[in-house]
Amino acid sequence: MNARFERRLRLLAVTVAASVIGAVVYSLTQGFTSAVEIAAGITYGLLISVSITSISLFVLEGPMRVWLGGISFTANLILRSAIYAAIIVPILFFQLGIIIAGAPYDPSHKSFWINIVYAFVFLVLANLVLGIANIIGSRAFLNFIIGRYHSPVMENRFVLFVDIAGSTGLAERLGGLAIHRLLDRTFRLLTLAVEDYRGEVLNYVGDEVIVTWPESGGAVDCRPLRCFMAMRDELSRASSQLEREFGVVPRIRGSLHFGPVIVGEIGDLKRAIVFNGDVMNTAARLEELSRGVDGGFLMSRAAMDRFNSAPPFVVRDLGRLPIRGRADGIDVVGIGAPAPA
Numbered sequence: 001m002n003a004r005f006e007r008r009l010r011l012l013a014v015t016v017a018a019s020v021i022g023a024v025v026y027s028l029t030q031g032f033t034s035a036v037e038i039a040a041g042i043t044y045g046l047l048i049s050v051s052i053t054s055i056s057l058f059v060l061e062g063p064m065r066v067w068l069g070g071i072s073f074t075a076n077l078i079l080r081s082a083i084y085a086a087i088i089v090p091i092l093f094f095q096l097g098i099i100i101a102g103a104p105y106d107p108s109h110k111s112f113w114i115n116i117v118y119a120f121v122f123l124v125l126a127n128l129v130l131g132i133a134n135i136i137g138s139r140a141f142l143n144f145i146i147g148r149y150h151s152p153v154m155e156n157r158f159v160l161f162v163d164i165a166g167s168t169g170l171a172e173r174l175g176g177l178a179i180h181r182l183l184d185r186t187f188r189l190l191t192l193a194v195e196d197y198r199g200e201v202l203n204y205v206g207d208e209v210i211v212t213w214p215e216s217g218g219a220v221d222c223r224p225l226r227c228f229m230a231m232r233d234e235l236s237r238a239s240s241q242l243e244r245e246f247g248v249v250p251r252i253r254g255s256l257h258f259g260p261v262i263v264g265e266i267g268d269l270k271r272a273i274v275f276n277g278d279v280m281n282t283a284a285r286l287e288e289l290s291r292g293v294d295g296g297f298l299m300s301r302a303a304m305d306r307f308n309s310a311p312p313f314v315v316r317d318l319g320r321l322p323i324r325g326r327a328d329g330i331d332v333v334g335i336g337a338p339a340p341a
Contacts, residue, residue, distance in 0.1 A: 019049035044097030152264030158218035253296035255286035
């Protein structure tokens with residue numbers, strides 16, 4: 001069972017638990033206090049939440065993810081809402097929760113339209129929030145809501161820079177529109193690995209994606225390093241499809257650094273959460289140096305020493321390399337072939 005599937009199962013379990021609690025609270029606040037009425041409420045909650053969450057996690061965010069990413073925000077919102085409505089309407093109309101729980105059936109359907117209105121408003125709002133969170137990032141959206149970075153703070157972070165190798169030549173070969181589609185497809189594949197290893201996409205800059213982890217999360221099981229190797233695996237698995245569609249298979253190189261960064265909101269008309277500090281500059285310059293290194297990846301010794309376990313790959317100590325902006329250079333390591341099991 002892979003990490004992505006396990007994460008989705010955990011989300012499904014959390015949703016089920018939340019739906020049961022919510023159904024009980026709703027039933028009690030509406031005056032439904034008998035065991036049968038509460039059971040009916042719980043049944044409705046389970047039927048709707050399990051169906052919608054399963055469709056979302058294992059279909060919309062699974063096989064349909066790439067296709068949905070290729071349509072507009074509005075079309076995506078309408079399609080998701082329609083799918084969810086197709087689940088909710090039959091459950092409410094046929095009173096499946098009442099039937100399963102053994103509660104008295106209501107042949108008049110007097111509460112059906114009221115429930116449908118509530119469900120429709122909830123669906124649109126929920127999908128709108130999810131769509132916005134998907135655009136700016138779920139963690140960034142949550143941080144905006146709770147105001148975590150309204151005032152700047154200093155955090156220790158792992159910062160991973162990943163660059164598409166030879167993108168300038170690819171752009172000349174493919175043309176502007178095709179290279180944009182290729183970058184979009186490539187970044188979508190790379191973010192699958194980011195999701196698996198619980199990273200946070202900070203930004204896309206041209207042909208580059210920046211991923212970050214807080215110290216406590218990134219140190220676990222060498223997640224940033226595993227994430228980079230998983231990115232290469234994702235591209236390898238999609239190589240035949242990319243070759244057919246674009247005539248090329250993109251390669252990536254990268255760099256990883258660790259240290260204190262300043263995180264805070266900035267801007268007015270377009271507010272954003274930005275990361276500043278020497279760590280960001282050093283990681284970017286390490287990525288430039290990775291172009292001339294076997295394996296196409298450089299990791300600072302500072303990042304290496306913060307992992308709480310040994311890397312799962314062979315690493316090569318490359319000593320101290322000169323780097324622009326640092327008179328004393330920086331100690332780095334590279335990666336080799338995967339370590340034998």
